[in-house]
Amino acid sequence: xxxxIDLTTLAxxxxxxxxxxxxxxxxxLIAERAGVLNLGVEGMMICGAVGGFAIAVMTGSPVLGFIGxxxxxxxxxxxxxxxxxxxxxxxxxxxxxxxxxxxxLSALLGKGFEGVxxxxxxxxxxxxxxxxxxxxxVLFSHDWVVYLSLVLVVLVWGFLKYTxxxxxxxxxxxxxxxxxxxxxxVIAVRFGALxxxxxxxxxxxxxxxxVRVPQWTEGMTAxxxxxxxxxxxxxxxxxxxxxxxxxxxxxxxxxxxxxxxxGYAIPVHLLSMAPYIITILALVVLSAVHGRNAxxxxxxxxxxxxxxx
Amino acid sequence: xxxxxxxxxxxxxxxWATPILAVIATMIAGGLLFAALGKDPIExxxxxxxxxxxxxxxxxxxxxxxxxxxxxxxxxxxxAIGFRAGIWxxxxxxxxxxxxxxxxxxALRVYPAESAWLFPAMIALGAxxxxxxxxxxxxxxxxxxxxEILVSLMLVYVAENLLAYVAFGxxxxxxxxxxxxxxxxxxxxAAHNPELIAGTGMHWGVVAALIAVIFTYILLHRHIAxxxxxxxxxxxRAALFAGVVPTRLVVICLGLSxxxxxxxxxxxxxxxxxxxxxxxxxxxxxxxxxxxxLGRLHPVGILLAGLLMALTYIGGDVAQLRLQLPPAAIQxxxxxxxFFLLGFDVLTxxxxxxxxxx
Numbered sequence: 071x072x073x074x075i076d077l078t079t080l081a082x083x084x085x086x087x088x089x090x091x092x093x094x095x096x097x098x099l100i101a102e103r104a105g106v107l108n109l110g111v112e113g114m115m116i117c118g119a120v121g122g123f124a125i126a127v128m129t130g131s132p133v134l135g136f137i138g139x140x141x142x143x144x145x146x147x148x149x150x151x152x153x154x155x156x157x158x159x160x161x162x163x164x165x166x167x168x169x170x171x172x173x174x175l176s177a178l179l180g181k182g183f184e185g186v187x188x189x190x191x192x193x194x195x196x197x198x199x200x201x202x203x204x205x206x207x208v209l210f211s212h213d214w215v216v217y218l219s220l221v222l223v224v225l226v227w228g229f230l231k232y233t234x235x236x237x238x239x240x241x242x243x244x245x246x247x248x249x250x251x252x253x254x255x256v257i258a259v260r261f262g263a264l265x266x267x268x269x270x271x272x273x274x275x276x277x278x279x280x281v282r283v284p285q286w287t288e289g290m291t292a293x294x295x296x297x298x299x300x301x302x303x304x305x306x307x308x309x310x311x312x313x314x315x316x317x318x319x320x321x322x323x324x325x326x327x328x329x330x331x332x333g334y335a336i337p338v339h340l341l342s343m344a345p346y347i348i349t350i351l352a353l354v355v356l357s358a359v360h361g362r363n364a365x366x367x368x369x370x371x372x373x374x375x376x377x378x379x
Numbered sequence: 380x381x382x383x384x385x386x387x388x389x390x391x392x393x394x395w396a397t398p399i400l401a402v403i404a405t406m407i408a409g410g411l412l413f414a415a416l417g418k419d420p421i422e423x424x425x426x427x428x429x430x431x432x433x434x435x436x437x438x439x440x441x442x443x444x445x446x447x448x449x450x451x452x453x454x455x456x457x458x459a460i461g462f463r464a465g466i467w468x469x470x471x472x473x474x475x476x477x478x479x480x481x482x483x484x485x486a487l488r489v490y491p492a493e494s495a496w497l498f499p500a501m502i503a504l505g506a507x508x509x510x511x512x513x514x515x516x517x518x519x520x521x522x523x524x525x526x527e528i529l530v531s532l533m534l535v536y537v538a539e540n541l542l543a544y545v546a547f548g549x550x551x552x553x554x555x556x557x558x559x560x561x562x563x564x565x566x567x568x569a570a571h572n573p574e575l576i577a578g579t580g581m582h583w584g585v586v587a588a589l590i591a592v593i594f595t596y597i598l599l600h601r602h603i604a605x606x607x608x609x610x611x612x613x614x615x616r617a618a619l620f621a622g623v624v625p626t627r628l629v630v631i632c633l634g635l636s637x638x639x640x641x642x643x644x645x646x647x648x649x650x651x652x653x654x655x656x657x658x659x660x661x662x663x664x665x666x667x668x669x670x671x672x673l674g675r676l677h678p679v680g681i682l683l684a685g686l687l688m689a690l691t692y693i694g695g696d697v698a699q700l701r702l703q704l705p706p707a708a709i710q711x712x713x714x715x716x717x718f719f720l721l722g723f724d725v726l727t728x729x730x731x732x733x734x735x736x737x
Contacts, residue, residue, distance in 0.1 A: 109528070149718070158383070158729065159721035162467055162528070166668055167721060171714025177707030178416075288707070293536045300529045339544035346536045350519075353530065357523035376385065376729075 075328045080321075081208040083328070085216055086282060088320025090115070090274040092219045094298035095305070095312045096226055097270025101147075102302055103230065104263035105243035105370035109165025110150055112295025113172020114268045115275035118143040120176040122276025123188055123286045132191040136215065136276050143272020144265045146172055151264040155257050158374045173289060183286045191215070191281050215277050220313075222270070227309040239263060243368035246375040256375050271295065293346065300349045304356055307367050315352070322348045383729040393727040398673055398680070401720035402687070408719070409712045418702050426701055427694030427709075440693050442580035446651050447692050449585040450475070450643040452685035454667035456591040457636030459676040460599065465612040466632045470516065470531030471640040472664025473538035474509035478641025479648035480545055481508030483655050486570035487550055487561055497569040501649060502583075502642055509641015510634050512538065517633035521626040527633065535664070543657040550655050561655035564648065572650030584646025588685070591639060595678040608632070640664060662710075666692075669717045688713065 094111050101108050108114075121142030126135025150168050153159045191213045199210040230236040241249040242259045250256050278294065279286050297319055305311035326344045329336065406428070410420030431440035454471045461468045468474075482505035486497060516530035550561045564570045575581045599605035611618040611628055619625070643663065652659045670688050674680030695709030 153718065153722050157722045157725040159724055163672055163717075164721050166469060167714060167717035170665060170669065171711065171718060174707050174710030174712070174714050178705055178711050181705055181707070293533070296529065296532050300526075300533070303526060303529065337544055337548060339540045339547070343537045343540040346533045346540075350525075350530055350533050353525045354519060354523060357519075357525050376383065 075325075075332055078204055078207055080324055080328055082211065083324040084317060084321045085208070085212055086320075087323045087327075088316045089216050089219050090278045090282060091294050091298050091301065091319055092223070092313065092316035093274030093277065094271040094295055095301040095316055096219070096222055096309060097267035097274075098298055099302050099305070099307060099309060099312055100226060100239070100270075101260075101263045101267035102371055103243045103307060103368055104239050104260050105246060105368050105373065105375075106151075106154065106260050106264055107161045107165065107372040108147065108150055108168070108264060108267060109162060109299065110146065110168025110172065110295075111267075111271050111298050112291055112293065113169035114143040114146045114271035115172075115278070115295040115298075116176040116289070116291045117146050117172045117179075118272025118275030119279040119290060120180040120183070120275075120286060121272065123183055123279040124179065126188050126276075126280055127183060127186055130189050132189050132280055135188070135280055136273060139272045139276025139280075140269040141272065143275060144269040147264045147268020147271070148261075150268075151261045154374065155260055155264075158376060161372050161374070169295070177288045180286050180288060184288075186286065188280050188284050188286075190284075213281060215273070215281065223309050223313050230309065240368070243370055246370050246373070250375070250377060256377075260375075271298070274298070297345065297349050300353060303367070304349075304352050306356075306360070318352065319345060319349065382732045383725065384732050385729055386727075389727050394675060395680075397723040397727055398675065398684070398720060400723050401673070401716060404719040404723070405712065405716040408715055412708065412711065412715075413704065416704070416708065418698075418704055423698050423702055423704060426698040426704075427691060427712075430697050430701075431690060431693040434697075438578065440697065442574075442578055443693050444686065444689050445580035445585045446582070446689075448685040448689035449582070449588045450647055450663045451667050451670045451688055452588040452681055453584065453591050453643040453646075454636075454640045454664060455670035455674065455681045455685060456588075456595040456678060457639035458667055459671040459674070459678070459681060460595060460608060461632035461636050462671060463599065463612045463676050464608040464628055464632050465615070466629055467528045468513060468516070468531050468633050468636045469528055469668060470513070470533075470535045470664070471636065471667055472660060472662065473531070473535035474512045474637040474640035475644035475647075475664045476535075476538040476542050476660050477512040477644070478505035478509035479644035479659070480542060480550075480655065481505055481641070482645035483561060483564065483648050484545075484550065486564055486567060486649070487655075490562060490567060490570075493569045495569070498572070498583075498649070501570060501645055505641045505645025506638040507641070509644065510638040512641070513633045513637020514630070517630045520629050520633075527629070531633075539660070542655070542660065546655050546657040559657060563653045565650075565653040570649055572646050574650075582646065582650045584643060584650060587642060587646065589682075592678045592682050595681075599678065640667075666713060669713055672717060673720055691716075 094115055098111055118139035122135040122139025125138030126132050146168060150164055153164050154161050193211055193213050196210045200206045238254050239259055242256050246256045301312055301315035304315045323345050326341045330338055330341055406424050410424055413423040414420045458468060458471060482501035485501050485504050515534060516527040519525040519530055520527045547559045552560060552562045572583050607623045610621055611623050648655060666688055670681055670684045674684035691709055691713060698704040699706055
């Protein structure tokens with residue numbers, strides 16, 4: 071206990087608080103490494119949150135809920151893919167549209183689900199591991215989605231670093247013209263990357279509404295999707311650093327909530343600002359340390375690809 | 380097989396036709412959405428687009444049109460200048476809130492002093508607040524290369540929390556029996572932004588919006604600065620050779636759009652809204668993004684698009700009253716509009732070619 075805050079609880083909370091943003095960020099990382107900037111993460115997340123919540127409540131199964139969340143996010147991502155890859159629309163504007171549309175759609179779909187309690191997601195039974203003092207409650211007493219998010223980070227890291235498909239994905243993101251000339255199907259790769267990104271964001275959203283809160287309220291993502299985007303930049307487009315960024319953010323969120331609960335005389339609204347301010351500060355510090363060039367993203371990021379040119 | 384062929388120059392015709400096409404497509408898709416919600420689609424579309432102007436009680440709704448269009452146009456004009464230059468200020472909502480807080484703070488501070496200078500001073504402070512809030516991403520962008528998109532957006536959430544803080548704390552009405560929210564500026568003559576012509580909804584913010592449209596037109600289309608802004612957006616390398624200083628452009632575009640969003644917030648808080656409350660901001664800063672694109676980043680287009688979006692807000696209220704259409708349906712509807720617009724835009728820049736026929 072330090073200053074009325076139990077560190078074990080804080081660390082355990084950190085893992086739960088980080089999971090939605092970690093999922094969304096690792097998905098967006100794949101999309102951006104394929105050269106597509108999807109600013110609609112917030113919209114995909116909130117649709118995943120409402121989709122996952124609705125399906126979990128209707129079927130009574132949290133697992134189906136998570137699948138539903140991922141499918142909702144992926145469906146929105148496909149919409150984005152069609153607009154930006156087939157109709158060659160501006161990626162920044164389309165991403166913003168996706169967020170605005172997703173917020174509206176989710177509020178519409180979620181009308182009947184306010185105040186409803188979702189079926190509980192069971193914590194994994196890891197046997198004696200959970201009984202280890204300190205480490206047990208912090209690391210080994212969570213639900214399966216927390217571990218899935220960590221496995222995903224490792225898989226994405228291995229995929230990008232060691233597989234041929236990962237190499238092709240990166241090639242498409244660095245120079246779509248060169249990749250096209252080599253016979254790779256740029257549009258197909260980008261569709262795949264975007265869909266994966268959407269599914270991850272949707273899963274993260276579903277985690278928010280099914281486990282983290284757990285409840286559905288309008289606009290409940292409250293900028294987490296945007297923070298995921300910031301974390302990808304902060305991570306210099308590297309999966310292992312996404313993990314660091316997401317857990318840093320989760321730590322700040324958990325600490326801020328614990329401070330509120332501990333009854334410090336800091337107004338709640340000022341504490342609630344902390345995650346956003348820290349995100350900005352993290353971006354600033356990163357840029358100051360790396361300089362302008364070191365943190366450059368994939369070379370073709372945000373550019374439309376048209377084969378005839 | 381359908382292929383797209385890039386036009387050597389964007390089509391003038393399609394550039395103006397796509398917004399109209401997008402509105403029609405949105406009406407159809409929106410109708411389907413409303414039908415899926417179990418409402419009569421034709422009735423709903425009529426309630427949104429027809430009744431506020433020409434239906435029953437249209438007199439009241441017509442005055443709301445300018446009240447809602449004013450801030451949208453004012454913010455969108457500023458955003459369009461930046462978007463033209465490829466500078467993405469998407470935190471107008473935050474600048475709008477900060478502008479309102481700054482201006483209202485002055486009025487609440489000097490209450491109940493009466494002075495003809497108070498209202499102009501509030502406007503200046505509102506502009507300054509929005510300007511400074513927008514300069515945070517601008518400065519971070521030019522000194523460290525931090526994405527202005529992310530910073531300006533993060534600052535929206537900071538501003539929203541700050542708004543809640545002042546509404547419950549420093550700016551709370553001391554005579555309000557502990558209710559959250561500030562004094563009502565509508566009851567404070569020197570600070571009130573009144574309706575100028577009764578029944579029209581015209582207030583100083585609407586006047587400012589019209590001035591902004593004219594100013595933006597001159598800046599973008601009749602002045603060398605506008606040329607530079609457009610070149611910077613369309614051909615950044617060419618802009619460098621033409622002597623455009625990118626850092627200065629970032630600061631000017633963000634600062635200008637921030638100041639406009641700030642005054643929009645001030646006019647709103649001193650007029651139609653009247654009070655600083657934790658939810659007085661109605662998302663105009665985000666809807667203005669749609670307005671800017673729907674208006675083709677052109678001031679005249681923005682004027683029309685602002686009126687149209689204001690109509691969907693009011694029509695949404697009408698549909699809510701008459702058909703119990705949930706308010707979120709309108710938000711969805713507005714998002715769809717932007718989607719269709721961006722999708723149809725392919726016709727502006729590309730020619731559709733059917734293989735064999737060509």
